[in-house]
Amino acid sequence: MYNFDFVKPATVDEAVKALADDEAQALGGGQTLIPTLKQRLASPSKLVSLTGIAEMKGVSKQGDAVVIGGGTTHRTVAEEAASAYPGLADLASRIGDPAVRNRGTIGGSLANNDPSACYPAAALGSGATIVTNSREIAADDYFQGMFTTALEEGEIITEVRFPIPQKSAYAKIAQPASRFPLVAVFVAQYGDGVRVAVTGASNNGVFRWSEAEAALSGNFAADALDGLTVASDDMIGDLHGTAAYRSHLVGVMAKRAVAAAS
Amino acid sequence: MTQVKMTVNGKAASGDVEGRTLLAQFLRDSQGLTGTHVGCDTSQCGACVVHVDGKAVKACTMLALEADGAEVSTIEGQANADGSLNVIQQAFQDHHGLQCGFCTPGMVMSAAALLKDNPKPTETEVRDYLEGNICRCTGYHNIVKAILAASGQDVSAIAAE
Numbered sequence: 027m028y029n030f031d032f033v034k035p036a037t038v039d040e041a042v043k044a045l046a047d048d049e050a051q052a053l054g055g056g057q058t059l060i061p062t063l064k065q066r067l068a069s070p071s072k073l074v075s076l077t078g079i080a081e082m083k084g085v086s087k088q089g090d091a092v093v094i095g096g097g098t099t100h101r102t103v104a105e106e107a108a109s110a111y112p113g114l115a116d117l118a119s120r121i122g123d124p125a126v127r128n129r130g131t132i133g134g135s136l137a138n139n140d141p142s143a144c145y146p147a148a149a150l151g152s153g154a155t156i157v158t159n160s161r162e163i164a165a166d167d168y169f170q171g172m173f174t175t176a177l178e179e180g181e182i183i184t185e186v187r188f189p190i191p192q193k194s195a196y197a198k199i200a201q202p203a204s205r206f207p208l209v210a211v212f213v214a215q216y217g218d219g220v221r222v223a224v225t226g227a228s229n230n231g232v233f234r235w236s237e238a239e240a241a242l243s244g245n246f247a248a249d250a251l252d253g254l255t256v257a258s259d260d261m262i263g264d265l266h267g268t269a270a271y272r273s274h275l276v277g278v279m280a281k282r283a284v285a286a287a288s
Numbered sequence: 289m290t291q292v293k294m295t296v297n298g299k300a301a302s303g304d305v306e307g308r309t310l311l312a313q314f315l316r317d318s319q320g321l322t323g324t325h326v327g328c329d330t331s332q333c334g335a336c337v338v339h340v341d342g343k344a345v346k347a348c349t350m351l352a353l354e355a356d357g358a359e360v361s362t363i364e365g366q367a368n369a370d371g372s373l374n375v376i377q378q379a380f381q382d383h384h385g386l387q388c389g390f391c392t393p394g395m396v397m398s399a400a401a402l403l404k405d406n407p408k409p410t411e412t413e414v415r416d417y418l419e420g421n422i423c424r425c426t427g428y429h430n431i432v433k434a435i436l437a438a439s440g441q442d443v444s445a446i447a448a449e
Contacts, residue, residue, distance in 0.1 A: 125334065
């Protein structure tokens, strides 16, 4: 790891100022960024830790939405969102392992937008709103391909607002070594339709499976997906699974999520 | 270099560190607490698990400066005040929960974190909780057995497998 300066501001405003420097980088829980720094895949001159910002932590129910501070750990979401949005809490409870969940944050996961991360599926599958220090971004506009988002340089995710669905579930096949999803599907049923978001599968990162959404909006049952397939053209193929295998798993995971939805 | 201060096993600890100094390096190199092992250095194996403000974390994937002002517990602080093994450590000895011993500090610290939140876990819950702790001797059955025994549950019916 190359060396860097380390600062830990106490407010969002201070963090925004600290990030204005060239080559400054925000640090959430560090569960992805610190391994990345060790591999010298990134070499910021300054890390701005967001974990000391109290206003960016916590889970609250506001009207028909669950609002989660960007600096909230996976463990806290798993514990504190369980009654209001059990599908989201279940997803958070299965990220990585217990020690990773004690450090990793929702804002860090969404800002990184790893194509195999769990949270992007929940955010896109819920039609969440990503709130930053300067604006609000709809999930449909936020995810722009593998490791790419609508965030500008120095922009910080301060909170994420998840509309609460009538039913939801997350079905995941974990890649056993990394515990990232090999393929995972988040399904959420709302009054105006069903959303289906797929992670781990596509070279373009998380995506909505619109054919499945249409079928499930008419009939929210696993067999409504019978015969539906996703093209394997854009699927990830690697030593853990071929593109065709991942394409197949999308259908299997979507059915499991629908069957498990509550 | 920046000075970092924290409480380690109930005692004040401080030292000068770089931004990039990991908590595991600070504990081992600055404080001489070499019980926190660095196995994979990629946050997968869990040999470096310590508690920061009561929560299990991987000390190889946290900067020392991130722990500034925190209460840190390591394997060196786990024994009873008279130096005897604590309940979890004793159970690992009684049930042969270690072979080469390299993963053991992380296993014991993860077990302590689990039993604090869930004093009577099921076998499945123990195995799930240890997802991020790897034993390359593959001695998992006796580790799980030791943790169940440390929770006060009868493990005589659990086969050695």
